[in-house]
Amino acid sequence: MTQPMSDVDITRSPFRQIESEFDVCVVGGGMAGLCAAIASARHGARTVLVQDRPVLGGNASSEIRMWICGAHGRNVKETGILEEIQLENCYRNSGLNYSVWDSVLYEKAFYCPNLTLMLNTTCCGGQRQGDKLASITAWQLTSQTWHTIHARVFIDCSGDSVLAPISGADTRWGREARSEFDEDIQPAQADRKTMGNTLLLQLREVDEPVAFTPPVWAYRFRSPADLPHRGVESGGSNFWWLELGGLADTVHDAPRIAHELMKIGYGVWDYMKNHMPTRDRMAHWTLEWMGSLPGKRENRRYIGLHTLTQNDIRDGGRFSDIIAYGGWSMDDHHPAGLIYPGKPTIFHPAPSPYGIPYRSLVSRNVTNLLCAGRNISTTHAALSSTRVMATCSLIGQAAGTAAALCVQHQFDPAELYPGRVGELQQQLMEDDLWLPGLERAPHALTQSATLSVQGDGTDMLRGGHDRPLSQDQRCWSGPLGQPIETHLVRSQTDRQPAAGGRQQSEPRQAHALQLPAQGQPLRGSPDDASQSSGAGSSWPILGDDRPVGQQLSTLDSTARAGTHRWIAHHSPGELGQCGGQPHEH
Structure with missing residues (x-):
């Protein structure tokens, strides 16, 4: 067990000190932390994001500038808060500008009710009471203020599990011995080697x-033999393989690793521009941007109530307490990174999802204490x-929702399992986070509505399975680009209070998506949703009680692999057109 550190003594500091109290404190504003904080705040918990x-x-x-990756294959696109953010980015960021992307993330947090955002704020210490973390101490650089947050x-x-040494939480680091969990892709002996850090660069073509x-x-690279198996000679690369640090300590040695990566990055561009055999094709390319902050893949991980293993993944992760899903291959980078002369990574197969x-x-x-992201x-x-960010985003939304439920019911996170995990799962699915193998409880309106659809199988309108898997489609689908019609579905009237306390009847309504006769109804979702352009893709039938006058429409996008078409609720004239492809990071 890690011993908790004593709190940072700020009592004699000349700088301002502020003490505050929240229901939920999220430390780390990556994609997992952002989704966790938004989910917690949306469910009524007074939340701070540090x-x-x-x-963000x-x-x-x-x-x-790492791209957001997630589950492979059809019908497994990550939804929930992550997709909400990505759709907003598509609408606003047709030029694929990273500053605009930053503003989309900032807006989601800063303008979220119940959420306090603290940027440039580093967690430095904390206090533990019994088996709980009571508070953290953080330094906000730009305001020169010490914050004590209860x-x-x-x-x-945080990715680096910064709260572990503060709270005394148990963690692990590095590669386990093959025998510990019977994992055949692990080394025979345990070690502290990890995947390394990467410093990215971006190029731009000019006239x-x-x-x-x-x-x-x-560094000087003069021949293809200096950069084997990196694909540099093709003239196109995303540079994820500019990697070092797995043989060192990716936390404490981070400054030295960053310096070495910068030397490598400029050296690689020099090779591409001036020395590689196909350098002529790079004549009109310039170095647009070189990172100064490497992205990390791995270091300290929490030890939880269950440790997810290679065999868990290969068996499909069939857990009664499923709250998220993955689908990226087991992408195990060599600890030596660029120093290693062989292939930089091994893609071990994993089911998706x-x-x-x-x-x-x-x-x-x-x-x-909960954790979310690459440190679970x-x-x-x-x-x-x-570890990939789309998966981490789902985990973050689950953690934030769980934290809010814990606050609501006044119990600790460990007490949520097993008795109330079903409530968490239903809430996540209601919030547009798909959970493979589980059935979402249909809305009461869906159960009472009169159906108006073409064809057979209308029972699927009332079901709670949101996506097709294997041979059990559980949906209607049609070719991408088919026009969509909307059908008003009226349910039994609801009794609503009127002025003076009297009851009055008002019809409730739902919309169903429907294609013309040559197609079949497309699936939709209660919130904005994207439909993958892959053949056979589909989304759940929509049933909701939005105000009269809202319509369903499509925002056009170029139909190519990897792009999306958007289905959205809006009033006439409310939405414009999306002039570019979604921002894939």
Whole structure:
């Protein structure tokens, strides 16, 4: 067990000190932390989001610019708060500008009711009372203020598990021995090796040839043999393989790792521009941006009530307490990174989707501490899949929703399992977060509405399965681009109070999506949803009670693999057109 550190003594500090109290405190404003904080606040918990950087998004932000990856395959697109953010980004950010992306994330947090956002605020210490974390101490750089934050539930979304040494929570680091969990992709002996950090760069094509002179301290690469298996000679790369640090300590050695990565980054661009055999094709390309803050993949992970393993993933993650899902392969980067002369990663197969249990989010020895993101309770092997940001976003939304339920019912996160995990699961599905294998409880309006659809199988309108899997389609689908019609479905009247306390009857209504005769009804969702352009993609039938006059429409996008078409509620003239492709980070 890690011993908790004593609190930072700020009593004699000359700087301002502010003490505050919240229901939920989320530390870390990456995609997991952002989704956790929004979910907690939306469910009524007074929430604070503490982020040590000036922008939100973590590895997806403009500071690092890693792309958001998630589950492979059809019908497994991540929804919920993450998709809500991505749709907003598509609508506002047709130029794929990272500053605009930053503003989308900022807006979601800053203007969210019940949510207090603290940027440039670093968690430095805390106080533990018994088996609980009582408060944290944080330094806000720009206002030169010490903050003492008390909360009933804490969620660590820092990636580096910064609350673990403060609270004394149990953690693990590195690769487990193959025998510990019977994982065949692990080494024979346990070690502290991890996947490394990456510093990204971006290029831009210009009209005129552009020269490049590297700094004298950049590394020199002169032949393809200097960069084997990295695909540089193709002239196109996303540079994820600019990786180092797995043989060191990706937390405490981070400054040294960043310096080495910068030397490598400028050296790689010098090679591409001036030395590689196909350098002529790079004449009109210039270095648009070089990162200064590396993105991290792995270090300290919590030990929870359940440790997710390679075998859990391969078996499909069939957990009774599923609260999120993954579907990225077990993408295990070599600890040596660019130093390693072989292939930089091994993609071990993983089913898509597989379930992630609530118990992997709950600290096993700090009773009011949850975690979300790449620091949840997994082995190294399982982490190589769960660490991608779309998966982390789902986990974050689940953690924030769970924290709000704990506040509402006045119990600790560990007490939510097993008795109330069903309530959490239903709430997540109601909030548009799909959980494979579970059936969402249909809305009462859906059960009482009169159906108006073409064809057979209308029972699917009343079902709670939101997506097709395997041979059991549980949906209608049609070709992308077919025109969509809306059908008003009236239910039994609801008795509503009128002026003077009398009851009056008002018809409630629902919309169903329907294609013309040559197609079949498309699936929709109560909130804005994107439909993958892959063949056979579909979304759930919509049933809701929005005001009369709202319509369903499509926002056009180019039909190519990897793009999306949007289905949205709006009043006439409310929405414009999306002039570009979704921002994929």
